[in-house]
Amino acid sequence: MVKAIVGANWGDEGKGKITDMLAKEADIIIRFQGGANAGHTILNAYGKFALHTLPSGVFYAHTTNVIGNGVALNIPVLIEEMRSVTERNVPAPKLLVSDRAQIVMPYHILFDQYEEERLGGKSFGSTKSGIAPFYSDKYAKIGFQVSELWEEELLREKLQRVCEMKNVLLEHFYHRPLLQPEELLDTLRGYRDQIAPYVCDVSVFLDQAIKEGKQILLEGQLGTLKDPDHGIYPMVTSSSTLAAFGAIGAGIPPYEIGQIITVCKAYSSAVGAGAFVSEIFGEEAEELRRRGGDGGEFGATTGRPRRMGWFDCVASRYGCRLQGTTDVAFTVLDVLGYLDEIPVCVAYEIDGEATKEFPTTGKLDRAKPIFKTLPGWKTDIRGIRAYEDLPENCRRYIAFVEAEIGYPITMISNGPGREDIIYRKSALRS
Numbered sequence: 001m002v003k004a005i006v007g008a009n010w011g012d013e014g015k016g017k018i019t020d021m022l023a024k025e026a027d028i029i030i031r032f033q034g035g036a037n038a039g040h041t042i043l044n045a046y047g048k049f050a051l052h053t054l055p056s057g058v059f060y061a062h063t064t065n066v067i068g069n070g071v072a073l074n075i076p077v078l079i080e081e082m083r084s085v086t087e088r089n090v091p092a093p094k095l096l097v098s099d100r101a102q103i104v105m106p107y108h109i110l111f112d113q114y115e116e117e118r119l120g121g122k123s124f125g126s127t128k129s130g131i132a133p134f135y136s137d138k139y140a141k142i143g144f145q146v147s148e149l150w151e152e153e154l155l156r157e158k159l160q161r162v163c164e165m166k167n168v169l170l171e172h173f174y175h176r177p178l179l180q181p182e183e184l185l186d187t188l189r190g191y192r193d194q195i196a197p198y199v200c201d202v203s204v205f206l207d208q209a210i211k212e213g214k215q216i217l218l219e220g221q222l223g224t225l226k227d228p229d230h231g232i233y234p235m236v237t238s239s240s241t242l243a244a245f246g247a248i249g250a251g252i253p254p255y256e257i258g259q260i261i262t263v264c265k266a267y268s269s270a271v272g273a274g275a276f277v278s279e280i281f282g283e284e285a286e287e288l289r290r291r292g293g294d295g296g297e298f299g300a301t302t303g304r305p306r307r308m309g310w311f312d313c314v315a316s317r318y319g320c321r322l323q324g325t326t327d328v329a330f331t332v333l334d335v336l337g338y339l340d341e342i343p344v345c346v347a348y349e350i351d352g353e354a355t356k357e358f359p360t361t362g363k364l365d366r367a368k369p370i371f372k373t374l375p376g377w378k379t380d381i382r383g384i385r386a387y388e389d390l391p392e393n394c395r396r397y398i399a400f401v402e403a404e405i406g407y408p409i410t411m412i413s414n415g416p417g418r419e420d421i422i423y424r425k426s427a428l429r430s
């Protein structure tokens with residue numbers, strides 16, 4: 001059985017915690033898209049970790065962790081992350097890297113930085129991890145596959161060709177130092193030696209694992225609204241964040257994905273620029289940011305303060321629909337325990353008309369939130385393990401959100417730890 005764990009919104013919904021929790025029963029955890037640009041924060045018996053590239057299953061000795069072909073593989077970051085977890089007493093994770101994954105080159109990171117600097121205030125809010133230049137090159141067919149690290153002649157020729165093109169831009173457009181193909185060849189030789197122990201044909205491994213009935217998790221990065229096709233283009237990431245892409249980014253048949261767990265946070269947060277209709281500001285936002293997540297809502301990769309907002313039913317319903325949600329994991333609900341009343345965005349007003357459908361970017365920029373206010377529960381719900389034991393107003397909040405988004409909330413997370421989870425039967429469960 002393959003399960004996907006994906007985000008409904010802008011990312012940071014708590015996918016890392018849900019993956020870490022479900023990994024207990026899983027054999028294989030796969031990253032299928034994105035790169036070291038976003039992070040998952042995980043709290044467990046070994047401590048608190050921010051993972052950027054490693055799958056969130058690395059904390060269990062029984063799991064195999066896979067970097068799929070769809071990932072933007074930053075080899076030095078991956079190796080450093082392996083070192084940083086083992087240094088903190090986590091047993092060395094079993095790791096496999098697809099021979100078809102492509103490599104984030106040092107110049108991808110440089111181009112990302114140069115472009116953000118050039119754009120100044122009009123930037124995309126990139127984390128400058130080289131992700132957009134990486135995927136541009138991949139689809140322009142000038143990327144470097146892991147398997148090519150063992151093809152020296154090809155590497156040498158291709159580096160010459162690619163550097164020639166890149167150097168025109170560096171010299172005449174960005175006015176920056178030029179790339180040296182020989183230097184890059186040396187870097188790639190170093191990458192080859194570092195990654196060699198992990199490289200394999202991942203799709204063959206997964207084909208066998210599926211036949212043996214192994215439990216497999218696909219771990220998504222970011223969320224629906226950052227998808228290049230269905231998100232808030234152009235303020236999106238450069239690889240698909242949808243569960244469907246799990247099949248492509250891991251190399252498995254789409255029909256094997258039997259469960260799609262979409263993670264929704266009980267309020268909203270976003271990093272970087274782009275439309276965020278239910279956003280709040282000032283004191284109200286600061287308090288939610290300070291109390292949010294586990295120790296405040298700050299980016300796991302950048303440390304940037306996250307933009308805050310109330311739960312957005314329009315965006316979440318859309319986010320769940322595009323993921324193909326079978327289950328919603330509703331997270332960070334404990335954080336809302338301080339509020340007398342909780343506003344929820346139930347519709348958008350666009351050009352004088354109310355809508356519950358998530359629009360394209362131009363209209364989205366003109367959308368204003370229509371809020372409905374629900375009563376708070378004013379208690380700390382951490383430690384509660386049964387749905388019936390939640391305060392009545394808390395259950396009402398969950399039921400209201402479920403009815404608005406139209407997908408079954410079957411898991412409720414009320415704390416950052418693995419054990420902070422409440423399973424719930426949903427009437428919407430088909």
Ligand code: GDP
Binds near residue numbers: 007331332
């Ligand atoms: P991801 O990228 O989707 O994994 O999200 P983040 O790494 O931003 O995780 C969200 C943050 O919230 C992390 O610091 C988690 O430890 C924390 N977290 C996850 N679930 C819960 C929860 O139910 N309650 C609280 N208080 N914190 C949570």
